[in-house]
Amino acid sequence: MTTNEYPVVLNKSAVEAGSADVVDSNFNVVNEMYAELLNSDEIAPAALNSYFVDFYLTQALAGGFAQYVFTAPEREEVDGFVRAGLEAIGAHRHADLFDRTAAAFDALTEDEAEAYLDGELDDTEGVTAPVALLDELDGEFEALLEEEDLVELNGEYLRRQPDLLALSDEDLEAHIAERVSRIPDLAGRQAEAEEEALASAPDFEIIIRELCDVAGYQLERITMGDPNYEHDGGNILAWHFSTDHGDYVMIEEEDEAFMIHPETKEIIAAVEFEESDEFVEA
Numbered sequence: 435m436t437t438n439e440y441p442v443v444l445n446k447s448a449v450e451a452g453s454a455d456v457v458d459s460n461f462n463v464v465n466e467m468y469a470e471l472l473n474s475d476e477i478a479p480a481a482l483n484s485y486f487v488d489f490y491l492t493q494a495l496a497g498g499f500a501q502y503v504f505t506a507p508e509r510e511e512v513d514g515f516v517r518a519g520l521e522a523i524g525a526h527r528h529a530d531l532f533d534r535t536a537a538a539f540d541a542l543t544e545d546e547a548e549a550y551l552d553g554e555l556d557d558t559e560g561v562t563a564p565v566a567l568l569d570e571l572d573g574e575f576e577a578l579l580e581e582e583d584l585v586e587l588n589g590e591y592l593r594r595q596p597d598l599l600a601l602s603d604e605d606l607e608a609h610i611a612e613r614v615s616r617i618p619d620l621a622g623r624q625a626e627a628e629e630e631a632l633a634s635a636p637d638f639e640i641i642i643r644e645l646c647d648v649a650g651y652q653l654e655r656i657t658m659g660d661p662n663y664e665h666d667g668g669n670i671l672a673w674h675f676s677t678d679h680g681d682y683v684m685i686e687e688e689d690e691a692f693m694i695h696p697e698t699k700e701i702i703a704a705v706e707f708e709e710s711d712e713f714v715e716a
Contacts, residue, residue, distance in 0.1 A: 440478040441597040443609055449600040453589025460484045460592055463606065465655060470614045471623050480595050483519035484588050490516045490532070491584045496658050498572035499535045500551045505658050523591040527582050528575075535571045538564065553662055638673050641705065642684050645693035648703040651677040 448459035464485040467477055474482060489512075493502040506512040513536055520529035542550065542564050550565045561569075592598070601609060617623055635643075639656060646653045656675040663672030665685055673684045674696070682702060683694045693703040 440476065440481075440613075441599045442478045442481045442484075442592060442595045443599045443601060443606060444592065445606060446600040446602050449593070449598075453586050456589040456592050457484060457488050457585055461488050463610075466610060467613070470610055471617065471620070471627055472610075472613060476613070476617075478595075478597070480522070480592065482515060483522040484592050485519070486512065486515035487519035487523060487525070487584060487588050490519075493658060494572075494575055497553075497660070497662075498575070499539060499568060500553065500572075501658065503539060504551060504661065523584070523587045525582050525584055525587050527578055528584060531571065531575060531578060535568065535575070538568050538571060542568075551661070638684065638686075641686065641691045642673060642675050642693075644705050645684060645691065645703045646677055648705060649677075649679075649693060651679045651702075653677055657681075 442460065443463050444456060445459040445463070448455040460481055461484075464477060464481050489506075490502060493505050497504070503509065516532060517529060520526075520532060539547070539550070546562055546565050549561065550568055599609070614620065638659070642656060643653055654676045656673060658674050660672045660674060660683075662669045663683065663685065664670075665672070670685055675682060675684065681696060683696050685692055685694065690704055690706050692701050694701055
């Protein structure tokens with residue numbers, strides 16, 4: 435089966451709602467497909483276009499292009515997906531702005547990139563012209579959203595797909611399971627994925643998974659990193675993630691990590707670090 439033969443699959447209730455629900459449904463379905471080990475070439479191109487536009491929009495709204503760079507793994511590949519998605523949904527001005535912003539960031543020196551990613555833009559004397567340009571481009575992005583609404587364009591794009599499948603939760607689950615059952619050497623792909631996950635998982639992901647185990651929650655996805663999260667009167671790096679019990683934040687201190695409710699600030703779980711890099715429940 436060629437890639438173009440795969441349909442866009444959405445939750446039926448989402449299709450009958452607004453554009454934001456349509457886009458969210460596609461994002462969740464593609465995430466589930468990735469989780470079940472379907473590869474990008476086994477997912478509808480239109481679904482991937484929408485998925486990466488939504489990923490880009492979410493990060494840019496959370497913290498500008500710096501947030502996108504901070505969160506996107508293997509940026510060269512992700513940049514390509516974002517560019518293709520923006521053009522596909524008809525967001526041509528956003529595509530041009532993305533190219534200009536990516537080029538401006540890639541032209542930064544190491545020190546300038548660090549200053550931009552750390553959000554050190556308040557000290558005007560220490561901000562170089564290239565870093566100031568990126569700040570201006572972030573502002574241009576927000577203004578452009580008023581004229582080229584990425585959510586509306588994305589939702590309309592998905593609804594236009596001729597092969598769109600609108601399924602109930604049960605049928606959607608069955609559809610993905612059937613697609614997965616056709617993966618050549620599924621057992622081998624599962625073993626390889628497990629080995630790669632253990633070998634390449636970043637420290638923050640391992641910590642988040644351990645915290646979820648301690649809490650008895652199921653991790654669904656890590657949504658974003660926030661280098662300026664307010665904690666105990668200062669800023670600290672935090673990771674936002676969602677579980678089957680809602681959204682939470684992970685922060686690290688010197689020898690301990692905490693899973694915190696983002697609104698109540700209640701500590702849901704904690705783990706201590708040992709010298710062997712293993713964790714113990716706090």
